[in-house]
Each structure stands twice: as C-alpha cells, then as structure tokens.
Amino acid sequence: MRVKHPYIIPFIGLKLGTHTFEFELGDAFFAEFEYSEITNADFQVEVTLVKKSTMMEVTMDLNGSMQWPCDRCGETIEIAVTGTDHWVIKHGDHTESEEDEIWVFGPQEFQIDIRQRLFELAHLSLPARRTHDEGDCNPVVMSKMSELETEDDSDAKWIALKNMKLENPSDQLEDIEDWEEDDE
Ligand SMILES: [Zn+2]
Incomplete structure (x- = not known):
C-alpha cells in the first residue's frame, strides 16, 4: 500500500535502544514542496533512533546522487550528495516548536515526523560547486x-x-x- 507521507517514525511501541529506518527520497518527495531546488535526485537516508527512558536521539545520514546541469557549461552531470543531521527529543509537559537541535514532545506525541527535516537536510547537503571537473566541460x-x-x-x-x-x-x-x- 502506498502511503502518501511515510516519512514518520512511530516511536511509542519501540523498546529502549537503537533502531534504524531507511527512507528513499526521489522526485516525488521533493515535488510536494513549494520551493525545492532538487530534481532528478536519488537519495537514501538512514535514520538511527536511540530511544532512552527520558529522551530520544535522532541521527539522519543522507547519501545519494542528483542529476544537475553543470553551472559552467549546462551539460547534465551527476553530483554526489552526502549529509548528516542530528537532534535530541526530550519529553515535556507540552510540545514545543520543532526547529532546533532539541525538540520537546508533550505526552500526546507518538511519532516523529521527519519530512521537513529531510527536506532541509537534502538542501543543506548540496555542494556549493556543481560543475564538471576542470577541463571536462562541453x-x-x-x-x-x-x-x-x-x-x-x-x-x-x-x-x-x-x-x-x-x-x-x-x-x-x-x-x-x-x-x-x-x-x-
Ligand atoms: Zn561543465
């Protein structure tokens, strides 16, 4: 069954300890955002969740490639993209804004929505220089x-x-x- 937004991690039933999850980010993922710079992408993301009694730690490792017109000659090239994101989720009386390195979840939360965070990680991971190697341009x-x-x-x-x-x-x-x- 195809889930429209599968970029969530339900943590409520998980045992304490380390859990890993795999996610694929392709064009369908980025097309759902209004301002995406990424097209023709094939990214894999491994998410590691360390669940402890008082907090959780989330680490995302992104690896993949993207087709991109060379900034110098315009010919399509394949760009390798890698990046990492890490943050902590603490349990509190109520949920606070999910923006920084520390999230606070109220008691009603049961899953981690990583969709926005994945989107930002992918864009922050794009290399600044997107060209052929010197001398390889058309x-x-x-x-x-x-x-x-x-x-x-x-x-x-x-x-x-x-x-x-x-x-x-x-x-x-x-x-x-x-x-x-x-x-x-
Ligand atoms: Zn070029």
Missing part, C-alpha cells in the same frame, strides 16, 4: 562562451564611450561608428 559550449566574453569587452567600450565628454556630439557619433567597424 568544449563546444565553452568556446561559444569565450566568444561571448569577447563581446562583453565591447560592451565595456560602449560604457567608456558613453562616459566620454566630447564637445561636439556629432564627433562622438562618428567615433562610435568607426569603433563598430573596427570590431567586425
């Missing part, structure tokens, strides 16, 4: 890019021209036209 795209960079240089000339104060505006126009011809 050569056609890279040579086109260097052409565009040359054109950017002529933009700089235009800006310099605009800032020039010539006494006769028609002289300025002629100068610009000459410059354009030089570029050809």
Whole structure:
C-alpha cells in the first residue's frame, strides 16, 4: 500500500535502544514542496533512533546522487550528495516548536515526523560547486562562451564611450561608428 507521507517514525511501541529506518527520497518527495531546488535526485537516508527512558536521539545520514546541469557549461552531470543531521527529543509537559537541535514532545506525541527535516537536510547537503571537473566541460559550449566574453569587452567600450565628454556630439557619433567597424 502506498502511503502518501511515510516519512514518520512511530516511536511509542519501540523498546529502549537503537533502531534504524531507511527512507528513499526521489522526485516525488521533493515535488510536494513549494520551493525545492532538487530534481532528478536519488537519495537514501538512514535514520538511527536511540530511544532512552527520558529522551530520544535522532541521527539522519543522507547519501545519494542528483542529476544537475553543470553551472559552467549546462551539460547534465551527476553530483554526489552526502549529509548528516542530528537532534535530541526530550519529553515535556507540552510540545514545543520543532526547529532546533532539541525538540520537546508533550505526552500526546507518538511519532516523529521527519519530512521537513529531510527536506532541509537534502538542501543543506548540496555542494556549493556543481560543475564538471576542470577541463571536462562541453568544449563546444565553452568556446561559444569565450566568444561571448569577447563581446562583453565591447560592451565595456560602449560604457567608456558613453562616459566620454566630447564637445561636439556629432564627433562622438562618428567615433562610435568607426569603433563598430573596427570590431567586425
Ligand atoms: Zn561543465
């Protein structure tokens, strides 16, 4: 049976001690969030729950890969993603906000909803540099890019021209036209 939100850990029936759970995060998981940066992902998460009489410790280890357009050339590459999250859940008189390193659960709680935490862990685990290794980018795209960079240089000339104060505006126009011809 397919459960819509299976990203919960029911702890109430568990014995004291260590328990592990496996979760898969793919596109269906991230599509349910409004602001997800992640597509074409295949992540596995192992969640370790250590249940003690007065508290619980939760550790999540994420491993997987994601298809991503290289930030330099745009060609799809596979990016390895790993990350870890850890927090403590204490038992209290009432449930407090579930945001920090310590959660407080009131007596009515019976399960841990890790969905939001998984989403955040996945995004925090994305590497900042998402490009091919140096020299592995698509050569056609890279040579086109260097052409565009040359054109950017002529933009700089235009800006310099605009800032020039010539006494006769028609002289300025002629100068610009000459410059354009030089570029050809
Ligand atoms: Zn590239």
